Amino acid sequence: MDTLIWIIQGLMAVLFVFHGIAMFNPPAAVQESVVKNMGYSLPFLKFIGTLEILGGLGLILPAWTRVMPLLSPVAALGLVIIMIGAAVSHARHGEGKQTVATAVVTLLVAFVGIGRFWLSPILIPMSISTKRLTETAFPNRLQSTRT
Numbered sequence: 716m717d718t719l720i721w722i723i724q725g726l727m728a729v730l731f732v733f734h735g736i737a738m739f740n741p742p743a744a745v746q747e748s749v750v751k752n753m754g755y756s757l758p759f760l761k762f763i764g765t766l767e768i769l770g771g772l773g774l775i776l777p778a779w780t781r782v783m784p785l786l787s788p789v790a791a792l793g794l795v796i797i798m799i800g801a802a803v804s805h806a807r808h809g810e811g812k813q814t815v816a817t818a819v820v821t822l823l824v825a826f827v828g829i830g831r832f833w834l835s836p837i838l839i840p841m842s843i844s845t846k847r848l849t850e851t852a853f854p855n856r857l858q859s860t861r862t
Contacts (some may be wrong), residue, residue, distance in 0.1 A: 720830035724774055724787070727824050731771030731794060738764025753808055763797065770794040774827060777837075784837035791828030795821055 732806070738760050750754050773790025777783050798821035805813040831837060 716830070717835040718756065720827060720835050724825055724827045727794075727820070727827055728771045728775035730820070731767045735764040735767030735769075735771060738767065745853070753804065766793070766797055767852070768796070774824075778831060781839055782839060784831070786837065787837065788828040788832040791824050791831065793826045795828065798824060 777786035
């Protein structure tokens with residue numbers, strides 16, 4: 716299960732980073748469609764692009780580096796919220812194929828979030844975290860047990 720989550724996690728990270736980058740300089744046809752037909756502004760597209768880039772990086776980097784790995788499911792939750800908004804937007808404008816594609820990506824990101832939180836969480840070694848917590852919270856207790 717862990718391998719499957721890593722694969723989907725990596726693919727979703729790449730997808731969101733590249734899509735976020737593309738949102739900064741969309742092709743003219745996409746720009747016209749989004750601005751004129753949907754009524755969104757270019758700064759809003761850049762804002763969503765920034766969130767997608769940060770979310771994509773947040774999906775993979777905390778889990779991969781094992782520095783605050785709980786941020787990976789949090790990033791997945793943020794991306795799920797963005798994707799629900801995108802699916803609703805596509806559905807309102809009668810874009811069936813984009814709505815389905817967005818729903819599939821939403822389900823995959825939700826799977827990564829659930830997987831990294833419940834099914835196969837990335838854990839930091841307890842000995843390190845427990846030792847730091849104990850040293851910080853109870854410095855006198857450690858000294859008394861050492862003597």
